[in-house]
């Protein structure tokens with residue numbers, strides 16, 4: 084049995100009729116760009132989060148870019164975030180001309196150390212950008228207190244946290260705005276690229292709608308520059324509408340898989356994920372830690388199980404971000420965990436048989452390293 088980290092094909096086999104019907108309905112609607120499916124998805128996705136506004140965009144990176152721009156963030160501004168994230172979080176901050184400022188992460192949850200944020204604030208700080216990484220939320224109450232005290236907006240990066248909850252509040256409803264990705268692997272994934280920015284603020288919503296549409300206020304009249312063509316596609320929107328009705332089922336299946344892993348590796352020296360108090364984890368990735376990570380991965384690969392690392396290189400150590408000036412050692416926990424973490428197969432269509440195969444093989448490997 085060859086096992087890959089993720090593939091959409093098993094899910095497509097199960098949902099094929101519905102997906103093809105979604106595609107056909109768009110093709111037959113006579114409207115391929117910014118039509119009824121995008122509008123309906125925006126309403127349904129906003130309602131799912133209990134927020135008034137959602138603007139569909141072309142991917143998660145641009146959901147952050149447009150979110151930052153709509154909050155007025157640009158050249159010379161500093162945005163506080165983490166280096167243990169998918170690089171696009173930081174790519175987006177850089178793309179609007181702002182400077183990312185990193186705090187370290189917690190050794191147990193791998194999430195933003197909110198207690199380090201205050202010390203990172205300068206006269207140029209304009210935004211706090213927590214990343215709800217791997218499927219659980221950053222500790223929001225102290226972050227919200229800092230934001231209120233310093234008058235800073237919070238933009239949540241929810242690309243990995245669709246449906247996650249924090250003391251009962253859903254991810255994306257806690258900041259002034261929140262960015263989502265619908266990249267195919269995500270907890271809510273399209274059949275291609277997609278993204279959305281949701282917000283509680285009507286002015287932010289208006290700016291988002293302009294920015295994704297060349298900066299135009301009405302057709303052929305540009306009011307905001309630089310503008311973008313950053314629209315969510317009708318076909319992806321219609322597929323996302325169908326899949327949104329199944330999102331809670333996908334999450335339930337992810338939780339069952341996580342519970343089985345947790346049980347199977349209890350008592351081994353594999354460190355399984357810890358859920359912070361008040362969090363309902365959605366397990367976008369199931370991140371484990373082992374001091375001999377590379378040996379474990381090599382042994383599994385020899386037995387046809389390919390595993391991913393999310394993420395092997397902290398953003399501040401990547402050569403494209405050398406200009407930020409972070410020396411090696413400047414974010415010690417981020418750097419330490421990056422050498423030890425890896426991810427076990429986690430997606431709703433992973434079968435019980437496949438999961439047991441992963442568990443048996445990994446337990447065997449762990450007994451030998």
Ligand SMILES: *Cc1c(COP(=O)(O)O)cnc(C)c1O
Pocket residue numbers: 142143144145168169171172214240242243264265266276277278
């Ligand atoms: C996937 C992801 C993004 C970027 O989304 P794309 O749709 O791939 O552009 C941004 N932030 C995080 C945390 C992500 O996981």
